Amino acid sequence: MAKPTVLMLTPMLPAIVEKLNARFETHWLPGAADPEAVIADAAERVRAIGMFPTGKVDAALMRRLPNLEIVAVAGAGYEWVDMSEAKARSVMVTNAPDALxxxxxxxxxxxxxxxxxxxxxxxxxxxxxxxxxxxxxxxxxxxxxxxxxxxxxxxxxxxxxxxxxxxxxxxxxxxxxxxxxxxxxxxxxxxxxxxxxxxxxxxxxxxxxxxxxxxxxxxxxxxxxxxxxxxxxxxxxxxxxxxxxxxxxxxxxxxxxxxxxxxxxxxxxxxxxxxxxxLPHLASGSVPTRTAMGQAMLDNLEAWFETGKPVSPVSEMG
Incomplete structure (x- = not known):
């Protein structure tokens, strides 16, 4: 069975990168010479987006990904996700409310x-x-x-x-x-x-x-x-x-x-x-906590593709 395809919008710590790459077909925008080309190449296959709460998932991006099912945020905040568009497209949105x-x-x-x-x-x-x-x-x-x-x-x-x-x-x-x-x-x-x-x-x-x-x-x-x-x-x-x-x-x-x-x-x-x-936005900025945030994102992705039920959907998802 083919691995689910995940588009990653932000960097992750090495331990989380290793797990993501083992479990999913991952396409990374951070460090890409041509991020637009990465999106265009994977658009039809992408079923999930993963990110720390510094990425942006707007209506335009979601419309480019016709098979998108879930946006998993490795943090508590998710205001960078267009929730109206996500709900209209039945895209699940999850966060990591307790990790940090x-x-x-x-x-x-x-x-x-x-x-x-x-x-x-x-x-x-x-x-x-x-x-x-x-x-x-x-x-x-x-x-x-x-x-x-x-x-x-x-x-x-x-x-x-x-x-x-x-x-x-x-x-x-x-x-x-x-x-x-x-x-x-x-x-x-x-x-x-x-x-x-x-x-x-x-x-x-x-x-x-x-x-x-x-x-x-x-x-x-x-x-x-x-x-x-x-x-x-x-x-x-x-x-x-x-x-x-x-x-x-x-x-x-x-x-x-x-x-x-x-x-x-x-x-x-x-x-x-x-x-x-x-301070330079470092309240959650320790290796253990950022690892826990990434793991919470990973747990939501794995639960979604294994059971169809994420661990921590955001409140708007009901």
Whole structure:
């Protein structure tokens, strides 16, 4: 029996590449001299697409693949997949909702501490010889002691961050589309109300039109001069121009970001700001976690072709 044909849109770690190539007829766009030729050559045979959540599966690509059955995403987010077209064509879409939760939550807590306590700036201060030349660095204006963490988007990652934050002694509040049953954290019925009630606002929302620029100048004003913004959700949820203006004007005290509106390009106004901690989208960026994400994608592909039922279909699939 012929192996199912899979079109791979993004690189994978070697261990996952080896398994994919053994199980499927794989066609890789990364590194291809002529990606369009790769697609054209395999289009009639392609039954699946695999990718980390940096690939793009739009209607145009799906229409070029008449026998496409499944798009398997090696990550939690899947806003780069045209879900309307997928449903119209009865194409299954899967993701890996649990593989990266703990790792991202760990980095979120690290970013919170780095941002509030100005640890990146402190590291730079020491390395530049300023401690010896100028004496002790100025005290950080913020502290986690007695602070409230507001979580915008209390999903898997939001819950995992909340558990870690409780161990730090932080009080927890949240906003989402609805109040969650069995959750004791303080609920606020709007992003504005949450921003006004917390000291640190953590963005843990998915991407897409519903959350685009949810964090704008108005929300930043509510967060206030002693407030901090941390984003480990999606870069598109934050209006970066408004954030730069708020950081420059002292509208908020600081920001910690792992995601950006136009990756890998970062708003130039952010780069020179000492009150911004900037990470290059690495919250899930460890070999064990990226391997687990790739394995979850592989598990979905194998289950689909063996049983017709994937392990983790996205919620829109019913």
């Amino acid at each position: 939760t703990a790792e991202v939550a760990d980095v979120a807590m690290a970013l919170i501490v780095m941002t509030v306590r100005k640890l990146a700036a402190a590291d730079a201060y020491l390395r530049a010889g300023r401690w010896e030349a100028e004496g002790p660095m100025k005290l950080s204006p913020g502290s986690l002691v007695g602070a409230t963490l507001g979580i915008l988007g209390l999903g898997r990652i939001g819950h995992a961050v909340a558990k870690r934050a409780e161990a730090f002694g932080l009080k927890i509040a949240y906003h989402g589309r609805r109040r969650q049953d069995g959750v004791a954290y303080a609920y606020h019925d709007s992003p504005e109300a949450l921003a006004e009630a917390c000291d640190i606002l953590l963005v843990a929302t998915p991407g897409g039109a519903d959350t685009h620029h949810m964090i704008d100048a108005r929300i930043l004003e509510k967060l206030g001069r002693s407030g901090y913004l941390v984003n480990i959700g999606r870069g598109t949820a934050v209006d970066e121009a408004a954030l730069v203006a708020a950081l420059e004007a002292g509208t908020i005290a600081g920001a910690g970001l792992d995601v950006y509106e136009d990756e890998p390009r970062v708003h130039p106004g952010l780069v020179g700001l000492e009150n911004a901690v900037l």
